[in-house]
Amino acid sequence: MNPAQIGKNYDTITDRWSDDRFNMKNGIDQHKKAISFVKLRGKALDVGCGRTGRIMDLLAKEGFKPEGLDISEKMIALARSRNPEWNFYQEDICSYPLSEKYDFITAWDSIWHIPLDKQVSVISKLANALNPTAS
Template identity: 45%
Template sequence: MEPAITGQKYDKIAQWWHDQHVGSLYGVSQLERALGFTSNRNKALDVGCGAGGRFIRVLQDYGFSITGLDVSKEMVKLAAENHPGHTFHHQDICIWDTTEIFDFIVAWDSIFHLPLAMQKPVLTKLCQMLTQSGVLMYTFGNDEGDHTDRWHNDTFYYSSVGINENMQLLMQNGLSVVHLELDQYPEKHVYAIAIRP
């Protein structure tokens, strides 16, 4: 499934998503664990930022200037309204091009929607966007391959290259893995934290 189509699906539920998650703590403890590894706190990138909310607020509290990216135009609109002091782009991470580099990158429950063929190129891109001592935190599925699932009266696409491939890619791109966890076991939800030494 092309990211633009995923974006259109999230457009339909953007306000509902915002209302359900505006006060949520989902993923916040994991984010704070990752932020504990940061030594520089200047610029952060949130890939799949959605309507903003909890992650943007935490990053802001840590002193970051934040760039958010999402394939949903409606999500980006809400994020910009909620956090006027930061920058948000309606963009697909697969094709987004920037010369900026970031001290912290988070991609929470977002890149697992990418086409399977884009998993490795996008993870490589995120690694290359990190500053020296930069930290990456992202989620992926503990499965290899792709599938669709029904959620919110619609069909959503998911893909992953699995734990081993993800870890190899991080190391091939010069990062050190400092945390790996199936944080919702027995569900196949994995989050990783890695640092560019």
Template identity: 40%
Template sequence: MDHTAIASSYDEIAERWLDAQFSQSNGIRQHAQALRFLEDGADGWALNAGCGCNTRFNDLLRGRGLRIEGVDISRRMLDLAGDADPAALLHHADICEWQPPRRYRFISAWDSIWHVRLEQQRALMLKLMHALDTGGVFIFTAGGLDAADSHVDATMGPEVYYSTLGIPGLLAVIEEAGCICRHLEFDQLPHKHLFIIVQRISASALS
């Protein structure tokens, strides 16, 4: 399943994240926890990779002095996000091909990069983590499996692709990127929904 098909699937179901059945608290606690690792007093940019249409994290990010940039492959998702928050800088692009124009103090990839093909995930994660400022924080979700895997699921209606590097693979790419895992949690047990908080550390901190 290619990324064009993913875009089409999410164009079809974009409004689902805005209706009453979707919890507007989804991911809020986890983002608040990740933001606590940032140093106080510095402004900068936050990137939402696979931002979707729901802007529920934006107030949290702006509360830390962060300007918001988002990328999504779904045109419909971005149109809805722009209507909800015209101040955010949004890009309609495939995150695997898109090149960050700046460094970020905070990056979120909440329930998004697991739609990237398995063979592209390592490179994408390295790109995102290399786009962090020193001390910058990256929060993302993944399938909490013991090994790499992928599958296609149609629970939401259209078919959607999912993949994960597996916990050992995720930890290995975090180390390769010169970052450190600050927190790893299964937050929806018995579902294997995993979120990880990562921070970029200086070269001196690695010695």
């Protein structure tokens, strides 16, 4: 399945990630551990942010200015309605150019959706978008 198809499929199941149906603690402890290694708390990017905002909420609480990126139009629309003050991008990380530097980037539960032949370039892109002075 290509990223556009994945986005359309997620558009049909956005209700599965509602606050009352989804484990909002999923991935939080792992992110807290990772964040503990980061000194600078500027911009952060959540790739595959979905609609819940749980990771972006944590990033904001930890002093970051979070931004979210997701291929699903409906996930992004719901995320924007939840946190209209944050920047969200409805984009395919495989082709979307990251022109900013980030002090923290997460791709929790999203990298495995990327086609195998694109994974090295996407992970390289994410690594290159990290601020080298953040840690």
